[in-house]
Amino acid sequence: MLKLKTEDGVIRYEKGYEEFARWLGVQGIENVISNTCDVEDKWIRGRVKLLKTEFGEFLLKEKRSSLFRSSILKEFQNGILLKESGVAVLSIVVCVSSKKYKRDYGFLPYISGSLSGLHIIKNLLWNGFSDSLRKRVVWTVADIVARMHTAGFVHGDLNPSNLLIYGLNDRNLKVYLLDFGGVRKSSSLFARVKDLARLWRSAKEVVSERDGFRFLRRYLSIVRGDIRDYIYAVERRLRKIRKR
Ligand SMILES: Nc1ncnc2c1ncn2[C@@H]1O[C@H](COP(=O)(O)OP(=O)(O)O)[C@@H](O)[C@H]1O
């Protein structure tokens, strides 16, 4: 993490974004904010804004500075940790802590043409997908969740709106995790299952049980044995209940 001190506060940024960070420092955060626009996508939840610059398009997230769990700064730091562990995340690359406005601002590269998982589910796109596309999406999501868990992190707010999906129509399907202000280090089985349950709860209205099991099977093939035994037990139990 690199740092730039300005009159108003601190700009933290990742390698590769020094020019953008310097530019932010010169413009002043107030001017930059007033140049953002709304994202034209009714499926985007949350108060994000779009900033178009010569360095590319960025999504802006803004929150009151806080020492509590889900701050912008936490999300920025967690993004670095997750990336270092090889988890595909779309993270804040520049973070501005403004003393004057008592706020933190985070900028992340905007992926145009991507869809959030929420979009896919609420817009009922899921039902229109072919079985093989559904399988590919489910597997890709299971991979990324499993990779995060085996790297020793839990998300804390894993739900479809915090998954960004790109390249649905080509071979190169990509899924990114978003919004990890609440990510923490934990290898607790309970915390992991909570992540999975939260994701399932928000998807199960639309996603079939078959796809749910596909997810589990793929997830379990990646995570370590301890949780695998646990979830196999749950799976067996569910089957028994359903047979009754
Ligand atoms: N880099 C990005 N490119 C395109 N869309 C994004 C990007 N990051 C987030 N989004 C969209 O914005 C929404 C809100 O982002 P998120 O980081 O989850 O903010 P919040 O903390 O407000 O929930 C996501 O559900 C997704 O639809």
Ligand SMILES: [Mg+2]
């Ligand atoms: Mg979110």
